[in-house]
Amino acid sequence: MHRLFSPYRSVLRIPGTRSLFAVALLARVPSTAKGMLLTLHIVLDLHRGYGAAGLAAMALTIGVAAGSPVLGRMVDRHGVRPVLVVTGLAESVFWLAAPFLPYDALLPATLVGGLVAVPVFPAIRQAVSVHVPGGQRRQAFALDSMIVEVAYMIGPAVAVLVVTGLHRAEPAMLAIGVLTLAGAAALWPLGRILTPGLPGAEAASTATETVKGGRPFWLHPGLLLTLAVCMSANLVLSGTEVSVVASLRAVGQTQWAGVTIIAWCTASLIGGFWHGTTAKPLRLPVLMLMLGLGTVPIGVVAAHGWTWAALALLPAGLVCAPTIASTAEAISRSVPESARGQAMGLQGSALTLGGSLGAPLAGSVIDHSSPVWGFVVAGLIGTVLAGLALAYRPRAAAPGGVVAAPADVATDAVPNAVAEPVAT
CATH class of the missing domain: 1.20.1250.20 (MFS general substrate transporter like domains)
Known part of the structure; x- marks a missing residue:
């Protein structure tokens, strides 16, 4: 212990x-x-x-x-x-x-x-x-x-x-x-x-360096892809929440929606705890892939009642917190310290947009079909973004020594650390 x-x-x-x-x-x-x-x-x-x-x-x-x-x-x-x-x-x-x-x-x-x-x-x-x-x-x-x-x-x-x-x-x-x-x-x-000024004058100057097109050098395609993964993660989560309520309403068990979502959040807490203690953390694209694929079949199981819905949410729930945590860690490692405020602000925007898109998207799908498809559509979007992140290969390191890769760079300079992607 x-x-x-x-x-x-x-x-x-x-x-x-x-x-x-x-x-x-x-x-x-x-x-x-x-x-x-x-x-x-x-x-x-x-x-x-x-x-x-x-x-x-x-x-x-x-x-x-x-x-x-x-x-x-x-x-x-x-x-x-x-x-x-x-x-x-x-x-x-x-x-x-x-x-x-x-x-x-x-x-x-x-x-x-x-x-x-x-x-x-x-x-x-x-x-x-x-x-x-x-x-x-x-x-x-x-x-x-x-x-x-x-x-x-x-x-x-x-x-x-x-x-x-x-x-x-x-x-x-x-x-x-x-x-x-x-x-x-x-x-x-x-x-x-x-x-x-804490990062130093040299770091402060590198944050303003630009590449062709006028964008900051640290705003490279790998970072943009990771922000997209971050947005899709919150889209999956907000779409799942709406779909859970719709599924339980369809079987007359709306009153158990709160308990079901608490079980989901508890699984996320357990997953977050594991993510911080394991010597072999999963890469961000893999976590996103598990979140997306784990969300797709929930609706079929949830149609049998709230207890089945709670159980079906556990696999995807276990990787919720690790996915969001990995995006924050990766972003912090892929930009200079003097640009972290902007980068974390962009992550906040990505999370906000994902959360705002997921609920109405799932709700619209459910209105025109059934709660099962709310889970499917949200999960598939996350799966597609995970696939793109897995397929991405950076060409080279960015100027100033900041790594431009969101998917394959080691993030821990400690014993037993493994590759962690650099990219709520």
């Missing part, structure tokens, strides 16, 4: 790491509740339909996806603290004002609120990549992915409980405004880690 936990103990023994992961959980829980609160507010308080709520969710998603890499670039140039001040105040104002806006004004305000959202997830991942030595990043990102799972198990559930208890979402939205500002304040210590 001691050997099982020793990789994580070594990470947590790094000065400041425990507080970093504690902040990671506390700051993320309110963030995971925001989409749910916005939907409940529009449906319960404004008495609009779910279509109107979906448009607002789309506006929030577009805003976050567009703003994330821009804010990451600002972190690279000016440090995280100025970004936290601006976004903390701006997003708090949005959530404090949102309950009092009519729907026609709420929609564009939500887009702006997404653009100025506190970059909680990218900032924490960037801090992990800078603070933790390369030989321990796999364990650190695995631990971070498990924290994300816990946050998503807590945040939306608490939001639903509060809103259903009060029969309105407005008080909870005001509370989120306060908690957003508190979360930005909790991230303030990251300023000691994410400070401009």
